[in-house]
Amino acid sequence: MASAAREPGREQARMVRFGHARWDRAGRRLTVRGEAVKLSWKTAECLNLLVEARGEVVPKEELLREVWGAGLVEESNLAQCISVLRKALDPAPDGGSHIGTAARVGYRLAVDVEEEAAAPLVVAEVGGVKRGRYPRIVWVLGCVALLTVMAGGGEAYRRMERRERAAELLERARGMMRRSTLTEAEKAPGLIQEAIELVPGYAPAQAAFAEASARLGKTTFEASVELAR
Structure with missing residues (x-):
């Protein structure tokens, strides 16, 4: 899976922000414009793969394999998950969609992802x-x-x-x-x-x-x- 390079010795932040959303990596919890959005576990896994790719295209085959496993799965299941995510997230700050489509290839997150720093110890x-x-x-x-x-x-x-x-x-x-x-x-x-x-x-x-x-x-x-x- 395509993913952003990480600095040596640096751990991933648990929380990230992108567009109007806030994503809890560990808890698989999504907040959009300050309101919690309930996702099925498959939809949450799809979103997490897109977040971790940080704007790079994630092939449909990879999404299907990582979320649904090695069995035969209709591509329409993936399309349904992407549709649910778009309804929950959109519109993006620029008026477009948070999730872009690479025709016949896959999907990508169309907004920047920023890690949310943990609160410093007082x-x-x-x-x-x-x-x-x-x-x-x-x-x-x-x-x-x-x-x-x-x-x-x-x-x-x-x-x-x-x-x-x-x-x-x-x-x-x-x-x-x-x-x-x-x-x-x-x-x-x-x-x-x-x-x-x-x-x-x-x-x-x-x-x-x-x-x-x-x-x-x-x-x-x-x-x-x-x-x-």
């Missing part, structure tokens, strides 16, 4: 020695609490991502089962198994697996053995 001089305004223990406890919240939020985000991916696989499998060709139908159980591996105990996928096995003429015992592999 220090006070006591007895000739500079000390932080708050006791060290308060600072340490605050960091621990923040890391705990971020870790929990990250795990919840990953669970949601796995569940959405499982739902997509299940929908593709159902589409294959609706088709008349045996070759297409035989691919469905593999996709359903992948969905179950992503979300163990996913009841809709288990039911679909049993249905697919029945349509392919497998016995209940054979289907159970295959599902357990």
Whole structure:
């Protein structure tokens, strides 16, 4: 993926600004003109890839691969995400769009991206020695609490991502089962198994697996053995 060069030893700022928007890299949260905008995780990932590219074109193939994975995905899904972002962000300060299109190639952020510097630590001089305004223990406890919240939020985000991916696989499998060709139908159980591996105990996928096995003429015992592999 195209990305801006970073200075050696310099960490990325968590918050960035572009156009009328403010983007939280870690939390995947977008604010436009001071108001929070809720995005689906796929739309948020698309935006983050564009932000990190800093104006360079991100190919459609790369966006599809990074956000939707290696499976077959309709390009219309990407176009829908870009449309949602434009509706949330536009118009840009110059009256145009925040997101530009490179015909038949990909998309890019059409406004400058600026990193938002973290607030400096306020220090006070006591007895000739500079000390932080708050006791060290308060600072340490605050960091621990923040890391705990971020870790929990990250795990919840990953669970949601796995569940959405499982739902997509299940929908593709159902589409294959609706088709008349045996070759297409035989691919469905593999996709359903992948969905179950992503979300163990996913009841809709288990039911679909049993249905697919029945349509392919497998016995209940054979289907159970295959599902357990």
